[in-house]
Amino acid sequence: MIRSRILSAGGYLPAEVVTNDELAARHGLDTSDAWIRERSGIRQRHFAAPGETASSMGAAAAREALTRAGIGAEEVDAIIVATSTPDSSFPATAVRIQAALGITRGFAFDLLAACTGFIYALAVADSLLRAGSARTALVIGTETYSRIMDWSDRSTCVLFGDGAGAVVLRAEEGEAGILSCHLHADGRYADILHVEGGPGSTGTAGLLRMAGPEVFKHAVNKLSAVVEEALSAHGLGPQDVSWLVPHQANLRIIRGMGRKLGLPEERVLVTVDRHANTSAASIPLAMAEAMAEGRFRPGDLLLMEAIGGGLTWGACLARW
Numbered sequence: 001m002i003r004s005r006i007l008s009a010g011g012y013l014p015a016e017v018v019t020n021d022e023l024a025a026r027h028g029l030d031t032s033d034a035w036i037r038e039r040s041g042i043r044q045r046h047f048a049a050p051g052e053t054a055s056s057m058g059a060a061a062a063r064e065a066l067t068r069a070g071i072g073a074e075e076v077d078a079i080i081v082a083t084s085t086p087d088s089s090f091p092a093t094a095v096r097i098q099a100a101l102g103i104t105r106g107f108a109f110d111l112l113a114a115c116t117g118f119i120y121a122l123a124v125a126d127s128l129l130r131a132g133s134a135r136t137a138l139v140i141g142t143e144t145y146s147r148i149m150d151w152s153d154r155s156t157c158v159l160f161g162d163g164a165g166a167v168v169l170r171a172e173e174g175e176a177g178i179l180s181c182h183l184h185a186d187g188r189y190a191d192i193l194h195v196e197g198g199p200g201s202t203g204t205a206g207l208l209r210m211a212g213p214e215v216f217k218h219a220v221n222k223l224s225a226v227v228e229e230a231l232s233a234h235g236l237g238p239q240d241v242s243w244l245v246p247h248q249a250n251l252r253i254i255r256g257m258g259r260k261l262g263l264p265e266e267r268v269l270v271t272v273d274r275h276a277n278t279s280a281a282s283i284p285l286a287m288a289e290a291m292a293e294g295r296f297r298p299g300d301l302l303l304m305e306a307i308g309g310g311l312t313w314g315a316c317l318a319r320w
């Protein structure tokens with residue numbers, strides 16, 4: 001059977017690291033390091049420098065992923081970028097990355113599913129590879145959320161960071177690779193987590209708004225349901241999961257899911273403490289870190305899950 005095998009992951013984090021105290025002081029926020037840590041698990045975040053964009057960071061993450069896989073850029077024939085903070089409305093951030101990598105063949109496009117973007121992009125890439133439309137794909141999540149923050153809104157601006165992650169997928173015969181992806185959306189909840197306006201409406205890029213506690217409740221219920229859906233599709237149970245690779249929005253949500261699955265804490269990848277919420281970049285960034293540490297072993301079962309603006313949510317199961 002042909003599967004989309006994950007050959008490697010790479011990441012990029014901008015150099016500037018901002019702690020909770022530094023962020024509060026910088027914007028005169030009525031908050032505290034203790035509140036942010038206790039409610040979200042976040043200690044610090046990285047912020048892109050003025051010249052850095054979703055494409056420059058995405059290209060850096062892609063380069064690391066390709067190097068780690070031992071794959072030349074010329075072998076890539078599909079680039080799918082998940083981002084809600086693209087360099088511009090068009091062309092797609094994906095083609096900017098394609099050019100930065102010196103690739104002149106294949107196809108490249110962006111996809112938007114907010115914090116679920118990487119799961120959606122993985123699902124689309126998997127379908128294209130298994131259909132024979134491409135053989136080697138880069139799937140990239142890259143975000144500059146620092147550019148859509150309302151720095152006067154302490155309930156959201158302390159939660160997000162910038163960064164990029166990428167994986168290399170290749171269509172290969174065998175047991176390793178993506179087993180299935182399970183996608184959901186419910187636009188009735190569009191307004192509980194959204195960006196106000198945009199080039200197609202107000203003519204300006206808007207700011208992020210989130211009804212945090214409401215999103216939190218949806219996250220707990222919908223992530224549990226989609227994880228159950230993914231496992232039962234293969235007759236698998238929580239005991240079969242080697243690694244939980246969750247979207248990194250809130251440590252309480254992540255730990256809650258780990259406990260529900262009965263996984264020991266060291267089997268749950270956590271970066272939210274150091275990266276904050278990097279939206280579509282958070283899952284591939286966590287994978288890149290785990291790969292650099294040599295944590296994944298052949299045969300390991302990875303369970304990825306995310307929820308975000310839309311609402312959108314989903315899960316993917318992959319055999320390493």
Ligand code: UT7
Nearest residue numbers: 031035039040115154155212213215216219249250307308
């Ligand atoms: O990535 C996409 C998916 N996103 C998520 O999954 C995020 C889901 N939501 C969350 O992670 C949490 O809801 C938050 C971290 C956003 C907030 O945590 P919470 O425990 O739900 O707090 P809350 O919003 O209910 O606020 C509790 C209190 C409020 O004060 P009162 O009304 O109890 O007096 C807030 O005004 O904390 C206050 N508060 C703050 N205090 C200090 C809100 N933000 C802050 C802050 N510093 N930064």
